[in-house]
Amino acid sequence: MLSDLEHAVLGIVWIEQPCTAYAVRVVFQKSPSAHWSGSAGAIYPLIRRLERDRLLRSAARRGDKRGTRLYRLTDGGLAALKAWLRPPLPPVSGLINMDPLRVRIRFLGALPKRERRAVVGEAQDKLREFLPQVKSEVRQARTSGDTPQYLISRGVLISVRAQLAWLAEVGRTL
Amino acid sequence: MLSDLEHAVLGIVWIEQPCTAYAVRVVFQKSPSAHWSGSAGAIYPLIRRLERDRLLRSAARRGDKRGTRLYRLTDGGLAALKAWLRPPLPPVSGLINMDPLRVRIRFLGALPKRERRAVVGEAQDKLREFLPQVKSEVRQARTSGDTPQYLISRGVLISVRAQLAWLAEVGRTL
DNA sequence: CCGCTCATGTAACTGGTTACATGATTTA
DNA sequence: TAAATCATGTAACCAGTTACATGAGCGG
Known part of the structure; x- marks a missing residue:
């Protein structure tokens, strides 16, 4: 409801x-x-x-x-x-998240090879820049003993790392 | 636009x-x-x-x-x-996906401990049941040489595994 | 020829958004 | 005392959903 x-x-x-x-x-x-x-x-x-x-x-x-x-x-x-x-x-369909990066990469073939690399590179940069912030949130939640918030921040961190790992794969196979 | x-x-x-x-x-x-x-x-x-x-x-x-x-x-x-x-x-905010599992787990403390475990357990079950399907899609895309589809399926697989890894952490720390 | 899938369409609705507006409270 | 933030609110809009309806094409 x-x-x-x-x-x-x-x-x-x-x-x-x-x-x-x-x-x-x-x-x-x-x-x-x-x-x-x-x-x-x-x-x-x-x-x-x-x-x-x-x-x-x-x-x-x-x-x-x-x-x-x-x-x-x-x-x-x-x-x-x-x-x-x-x-x-x-x-499960309601548990699988919609990754805005994934929907883009799906159509990356529409771009010439050189530009594809640039897209993947920029996505990696943006996510990597974001990592320290997430990490500090993890630390902060842990030291303050806020377990639920700690787990959520960990979730975000794990998810971002997974995206980065995937992007590395994408970059490798063009 | x-x-x-x-x-x-x-x-x-x-x-x-x-x-x-x-x-x-x-x-x-x-x-x-x-x-x-x-x-x-x-x-x-x-x-x-x-x-x-x-x-x-x-x-x-x-x-x-x-x-x-x-x-x-x-x-x-x-x-x-x-x-x-x-x-x-x-x-980045547009690149970070909204994980429906994460929004739930955030409030898991509202449930008594025993029920929390059941929630995490069910989520793990559903995702694990889903894994073979994703894996077969990965295989299929690879053998058929459909590189973009292969990468997308890999993305889903990596994302689901990340969710599972996170859920394991959640389960460990209650 | 029956039932399934292909194929298109619309009306009523829902669940949000943007943009604007107002005013109290706090802080530099 | 000015600026920033706290706090609430609304109107116009938009993107997408559900549910329904129609009918062609096709395989058993």
Whole structure:
């Protein structure tokens, strides 16, 4: 019934509660993936919907003159989050991610050989430049003892390394 | 200007031409990722748009009484495809894929420990079941000499293995 | 000739986006 | 006190989905 974004919002509120809708937006904006922008037009109506459906509840922050509200999960919200996490998981097709690099490389043959190398090279550069940032996030999460965040950062790191390994293969075979 | 889907359609037509809009749909439907469904409501209007903008051209298949049309890339279409492939690539945020598994695992702490293991276990099972299929696609592409398809399948394989490696880590640290 | 696949199409909807706007609060 | 950030909101739009519908071509 709820979309992945809505479930993710429940999850973020579960982690950050009590928190504002704005804080939820920031989480998406800071995410390394551009999949969800965390735009105001998406988040505020979505959160109102979740509150209307009693999955979130909110209270005004005392002494705050803008409409700032602090959200928490209700029991129903926690149940919805759990139901989403629990098996059965979606079919594999829903687990295989869409790699924007892969869809490009698929058509690389449309470019002359020299330009192909340039594309692969630039992709490698961009990903390699990104590595230190991910690594520092891994370190930071580990030293601060934030295990879930540590695992997520590890996931990103492993995924980026896999992309780099694949790009190396692509570069080798043209 | 054009979306990723539109560019991907240009790419598919470039590979398969001359081909029907239906053939393009089938490519998306057979793709291991569920990101684009290849639904009729997406593809047919999109292809008409591309033809209107002179990026595709089409001809009726002779002796065919349904409106079946065979599409090809125009010079402009090939140029648009190349421009999309060529550097500059999108920023890293556009290169990092959204892993649906990762967004779930992020909130795994909402589940009691025993259930967490079950989630990780099921994800591993589903991905492992999927491996033989990918491997056979790799073999098939290699023996048939279809280098681009070989590289794509390799990409999927590497990505799935990376997910499995990560899941193993997740399982180890709870 | 029946059923499956090929082939195209549309209407209603959904789940987001961009862009804009407003105003409170904090910080330099 | 100005600038940056926090915080909420909406209107117009867009890209894609689901679901439905139609009919030709083809293999058993």
